[in-house]
Amino acid sequence: MRLFSHFSHSSFSNTYLLAHEEGGEALLIDPGKITLELIDRIEKHHFQLKSVLLTHRHDLHSLGVKTLLKIYKPQVYVGAAAMYDFATIELGKEESQKLGSFDVKIILIPGHSLDSLLFKIDNLLFSGDVLLAGKIGSTNSELEKALLIEGIKRKIFPLPDDLIILPGHGPLTTLKIEKIFNRDLYEIER
16 A cells, blocks of 8 residues: 655645555545646546545545535545535444455544544554644533543454554654553543
């Protein structure tokens, strides 16, 4: 599997492009900003963009979808279809699904937003704004923060320590590093 990370300097957010092989099917996660560099990467490798996965409905992660729909016509998968003004497929349940040629485990962890989804593909966890390197996502209240921490504790911590976490902002990390060094998670019993 091939993974390409695209960082937007204007929005400080990450977009991820995943493909199995040159000329094969690809999926894009959190296309906040579509640049010529990103389009060039898709075209240069002859990827067939079939799916777009959105971790949550914030513009920094979803603003580029309308551009992609005009160019490639991918299926767009989200946590809450009613929040969007374009056609989407709702992934409201926690399950494993085959999205094209990708096996995707869907994990729902509200707190940062009500529709926050994480996508586990092989040993990669696309965490949006739920879990970032060294911190958890922002919340609007102590209740939402507790909900977010509890979700991380129950649903992410049991996964393998070598799991690579690819957040919506900032550098990648691993689950083991977050268990040891993430100050926002110190209250979680290990």
